[in-house]
Amino acid sequence: MSSAYQIIESDEDLYKTVTNDINNLERKMDKKFEKMMTTLQQSIENKCSKEIIGPLYEAAKGKVAKQSSLHHSKQFPASLALDGNTGTFSHTNSERNPSWWVDLGRLFRVVRIEVYSRRECCGSYLHDMDVTVGPSLNNMSLCTHYKGPAKTGEHFVLECEATMVGRFVKLSIIGNGVMQLAELKVFAYYHN
Numbered sequence: 001m002s003s004a005y006q007i008i009e010s011d012e013d014l015y016k017t018v019t020n021d022i023n024n025l026e027r028k029m030d031k032k033f034e035k036m037m038t039t040l041q042q043s044i045e046n047k048c049s050k051e052i053i054g055p056l057y058e059a060a061k062g063k064v065a066k067q068s069s070l071h072h073s074k075q076f077p078a079s080l081a082l083d084g085n086t087g088t089f090s091h092t093n094s095e096r097n098p099s100w101w102v103d104l105g106r107l108f109r110v111v112r113i114e115v116y117s118r119r120e121c122c123g124s125y126l127h128d129m130d131v132t133v134g135p136s137l138n139n140m141s142l143c144t145h146y147k148g149p150a151k152t153g154e155h156f157v158l159e160c161e162a163t164m165v166g167r168f169v170k171l172s173i174i175g176n177g178v179m180q181l182a183e184l185k186v187f188a189y190y191h192n
């Protein structure tokens with residue numbers, strides 16, 4: 001900088017030039033600082049706007065389950081698929097599109113469903129199942145489809161193709177059949 005000032009004759013000119021240079025430098029620094037602050041603020045906002053999803057819950061435990069029909073023996077209600085015991089099972093009649101569903105009691109972001117087929121018999125009853133999730137039973141969307149058939153005593157995992165927001169999870173066999181479930185678990189995040 002000193003060489004540039006050699007041609008300046010008066011102290012006043014020198015003062016003005018130095019003042020201008022300082023002002024220009026300050027403006028540049030202000031712009032850089034402003035840019036840094038904007039970038040930092042955007043970064044913080046991006047991080048804060050991402051949903052805090054918390055831990056993954058087993059959301060079906062203790063919730064209310066229902067099914068399309070109750071086996072004529074009256075011994076196998078839908079709740080037996082949620083009693084924590086793979087030795088007990090729910091059982092519909094043999095019918096068209098038998099189904100079983102659970103009300104999770106509030107909205108969740110459903111990630112996957114785990115199914116336990118009956119231990120001593122009839123695992124192959126579980127086949128061609130639509131797994132749907134939704135905020136109400138008349139507003140359900142497909143989570144995934146299970147071709148099957150299951151094996152007796154099998155534990156299998158049904159993952160939604162994308163995390164789905166819903167309060168109800170429903171399994172429906174497409175066509176004629178029997179819905180029998182030894183146990184079912186729904187793994188999900190809380191949805192705010």
Ligand SMILES: [Ca+2]
Pocket residue numbers: 080081082083084085086087088089090181182183
């Ligand atoms: Ca059970």
